[in-house]
Amino acid sequence: xxxxxxTRLLMISPDSKLTPDQLVRGVNTMAEALNxxxxxxxxxxxxxxxxxxxxxxxxxxxxxxxxxxxxxGFPLGDPLRCRAQYGTRPGFSQLEAxxxxxxxxxxxxxxxxxxxxxxxxxxxxxxxxxxxxxxIAEEYR
Numbered sequence: 001x002x003x004x005x006x007t008r009l010l011m012i013s014p015d016s017k018l019t020p021d022q023l024v025r026g027v028n029t030m031a032e033a034l035n036x037x038x039x040x041x042x043x044x045x046x047x048x049x050x051x052x053x054x055x056x057x058x059x060x061x062x063x064x065x066x067x068x069x070x071x072x073g074f075p076l077g078d079p080l081r082c083r084a085q086y087g088t089r090p091g092f093s094q095l096e097a098x099x100x101x102x103x104x105x106x107x108x109x110x111x112x113x114x115x116x117x118x119x120x121x122x123x124x125x126x127x128x129x130x131x132x133x134x135x136i137a138e139e140y141r
Contacts, residue, residue: 006052007072010042010059011095013102016066023067030058035076041099042067046076065109068102 012018024038035046112119
């Protein structure tokens with residue numbers, strides 16, 4: 001990935017009523033000079049960093065808690081990753097595992113947004129001192 005351009009993967013939560021086609025159509029209207037590719041789980045988008053920041057802000061506002069994003073290390077159409085050019089698909093198992101967890105994340109975020117009284121901030125924890133960590137490791141050898 002170049003310093004000037006950024007590629008992101010947008011993944012739709014399985015609990016969303018949004019389809020990849022609807023997502024692609026929505027994202028295409030958010031900026032010019034944006035490359036968008038529909039996938040089975042959402043879409044891939046590529047643009048310069050400033051445009052990408054603007055598009056991501058719009059995606060978060062439009063599809064709050066339904067669409068999740070992460071950086072992709074390869075540009076669109078990269079011959080090493082593009083299946084049309086017989087590229088490989090490393091990391092797809094990880095994507096699948098993340099996709100399965102999205103309904104839980106979506107439900108938690110929706111509950112927080114709704115002001116659910118059952119949500120509590122996690123307690124702040126102090127790091128374990130190295131000497132104590134060493135002692136624990138030696139006990140379970």
